[in-house]
Amino acid sequence: MKQSQIRVLIAKPGLDGHDRGAKVIARALRDAGFEVIYTGIRQTPQMIAAAALQEDVDVVGLSILSGAHMTLCPKVVELLHAQGQEDVLVLLGGIIPDEDAAQLKAAGVHAVFGPGTTSAEIISFIRNAMAG
Amino acid sequence: MPKPVPTQQLIDGLLRGDRLALARAISRVEDDAEDAAGIVQAVFAHTGKAHLIGITGAPGTGKSTLVSALIESYRASGVTVGVLAVDPTSPFSGGALLGDRVRMTGHSGDAGVFIRSMAMRRGAGGLAKASAEAMLLLDAAGFDRVLVETVGAGQAEIEIASVADTVVVVEAPGLGDEVQAIKAGLLEIADIFAVNKADRKGAARTVAALEMMLETGSAAAQPIFHHGQRMETGAAASESDAGEGWSIPVLETVAVSGGGVAQLRDAIERHRAWLDESGGRGAREGRRLDHMLQTLVQAEVLARLERALAPALRGELVELMQRRQIDPYSAAADVIRKLSR
Ligand code: B12
Ligand SMILES: Nc1nc2c(ncn2[C@@H]2O[C@H](COP(=O)(O)OP(=O)(O)OP(=O)(O)O)[C@@H](O)[C@H]2O)c(=O)[nH]1
Ligand SMILES: [Mg+2]
Numbered sequence: 497m498k499q500s501q502i503r504v505l506i507a508k509p510g511l512d513g514h515d516r517g518a519k520v521i522a523r524a525l526r527d528a529g530f531e532v533i534y535t536g537i538r539q540t541p542q543m544i545a546a547a548a549l550q551e552d553v554d555v556v557g558l559s560i561l562s563g564a565h566m567t568l569c570p571k572v573v574e575l576l577h578a579q580g581q582e583d584v585l586v587l588l589g590g591i592i593p594d595e596d597a598a599q600l601k602a603a604g605v606h607a608v609f610g611p612g613t614t615s616a617e618i619i620s621f622i623r624n625a626m627a628g
Numbered sequence: 629m630p631k632p633v634p635t636q637q638l639i640d641g642l643l644r645g646d647r648l649a650l651a652r653a654i655s656r657v658e659d660d661a662e663d664a665a666g667i668v669q670a671v672f673a674h675t676g677k678a679h680l681i682g683i684t685g686a687p688g689t690g691k692s693t694l695v696s697a698l699i700e701s702y703r704a705s706g707v708t709v710g711v712l713a714v715d716p717t718s719p720f721s722g723g724a725l726l727g728d729r730v731r732m733t734g735h736s737g738d739a740g741v742f743i744r745s746m747a748m749r750r751g752a753g754g755l756a757k758a759s760a761e762a763m764l765l766l767d768a769a770g771f772d773r774v775l776v777e778t779v780g781a782g783q784a785e786i787e788i789a790s791v792a793d794t795v796v797v798v799e800a801p802g803l804g805d806e807v808q809a810i811k812a813g814l815l816e817i818a819d820i821f822a823v824n825k826a827d828r829k830g831a832a833r834t835v836a837a838l839e840m841m842l843e844t845g846s847a848a849a850q851p852i853f854h855h856g857q858r859m860e861t862g863a864a865a866s867e868s869d870a871g872e873g874w875s876i877p878v879l880e881t882v883a884v885s886g887g888g889v890a891q892l893r894d895a896i897e898r899h900r901a902w903l904d905e906s907g908g909r910g911a912r913e914g915r916r917l918d919h920m921l922q923t924l925v926q927a928e929v930l931a932r933l934e935r936a937l938a939p940a941l942r943g944e945l946v947e948l949m950q951r952r953q954i955d956p957y958s959a960a961a962d963v964i965r966k967l968s969r
Binding site: 500536 | 742
């Protein structure tokens with residue numbers, strides 16, 4: 497069980513400007529007692545990995561609605577692992593077809609949340625993962 | 629959960645310039661982990677080299693954007709920069725939305741820059757409890773300049789004056805009545821004023837208002853009251869060391885385009901040189917360490933007091949006093965004897 501504050505990075509990789517979902521999730525996680533670092537839109541995988549490292553986060557949450565998830569997500573996971581953050585929980589939200597979600601999970605994304613997911617589901621997923 | 633990285637490994641890594649070790653060490657200090665004190669103790673001998681710069685001012689004046697512009701300016705001349713950006717913690721949930729970083733993108737491929745967001749948690753005065761310790765870690769990790777952005781500050785958020793060498797107070801035009809916007813407490817701690825958003829109208833008026841206040845010293849003469857108590861600013865000494873030979877510059881900046889940022893950096897560097905020449909650096913550092921010492925002792929004494937004054941013991945003593953078997957003074961002495969354990 498992690499006793500300290502849970503720190504979460506919420507990032508929007510790529511050129512995707514749909515930031516409503518990311519902001520909703522960031523606020524919901526703050527209201528659940530997490531410390532949330534929001535990076536804003538137009539982040540490269542390198543920028544996200546650097547932020548995750550400097551901020552020493554427990555969770556990296558990516559939000560992608562543009563369809564570019566198959567190239568962006570594995571890259572973020574790869575960079576996190578290469579810099580010694582294999583233990584960081586990687587979550588993905590947005591518009592992700594089921595077959596892609598399965599592949600991404602095999603590539604190291606821990607969970608994928610589509611439209612309509614409630615904040616409560618996401619919060620309890622993170623809490624369980626941190627407790628486990 | 630994975631096993632935590634051993635303390636010694638973090639200390640060695642931090643001093644070697646390993647960024648993940650630095651990041652993890654900051655978390656330990658922030659979480660007040662068991663090895664937090666040990667980490668700070670181990671690196672303390674390696675501190676005292678960085679120039680510590682505080683960036684404060686009202687919410688939304690452009691502090692983060694200005695920090696980002698300063699990073700760029702320093703990096704152009706090869707100076708390395710560590711940043712601590714403090715944002716408020718929600719009093720309701722204990723969570724925080726740390727948004728300063730959004731304004732500081734574009735430095736991520738650069739090993740000479742390290743940006744860390746920090747929630748205020750149970751801190752006070754615009755900084756987190758662990759801000760001073762985190763600054764020591766950034767210093768020990770070898771950054772030439774350590775920039776600290778406070779939470780959007782009012783007149784009570786002046787803790788930064790006790791932890792920084794140079795305090796930049798950021799103002800912006802159009803915050804309503806100029807004189808109202810310029811908070812007395814912030815005026816007292818400023819070494820440099822940046823009137824940001826100078827691309828907007830009203831900047832010249834803000835500059836003029838500030839210059840006038842500096843000339844008359846009217847705001848600086850007012851003591852600062854917080855919850856009815858006179859506050860220890862720790863910077864009250866700015867009267868003695870900022871008074872002689874340093875005239876507080878008021879500069880216009882446009883953080884979004886970089887306008888005036890070189891001048892701001894020059895002013896910071898001039899202040900740094902002035903601190904070295906005037907002996908002000910030693911005075912400020914002395915005050916900083918004294919402040920840290922006081923804070924640590926107070927926290928420890930309070931913790932011991934809480935333990936010594938456990939309800940059970942208190943109940944026992946009260947009963948003894950009621951039975952006239954012990955007097956209040958002896959009871960107090962009894963408790964105080966327990967404090968030293
Ligand atoms: C609103 C919207 C817009 C707004 C965006 C406003 C904004 N600032 O966000 C505007 C009008 C600007 C817009 C523009 C475009 N859009 Co649009 N847009 C939508 C729409 C209708 C809703 C998105 C939304 O905000 N949902 C509400 C939020 C709360 O839900 P959400 O983001 O899905 O988030 C939830 C979950 O996914 C999850 N989640 C999301 N992120 C994260 C992160 C983490 C860490 C976790 C745990 C969970 C999580 O939790 C959230 C809560 O349940 C969708 C259609 C749809 N039904 O999704 C299309 C949609 C996303 N857009 C689409 C397109 C094509 C575009 C444009 C390219 C259109 C164009 N040709 O101009 C532009 C591109 C803009 C850009 N720069 O990227 C397509 C994308 C197709 C694809 N992926 O293949 C969609 C799917 C519509 C469609 N069916 O074609 N759009
Ligand atoms: N016009 C103009 N806008 C600016 C300037 N500098 C910053 N801004 C904008 O002002 C807004 C706030 O900027 P931030 O840098 O986030 O301000 P801040 O003081 O760090 O805010 P808090 O941390 O929330 O107190 C953003 O929208 C910036 O783009 C400037 O020089 N001119
Ligand atoms: Mg800010």
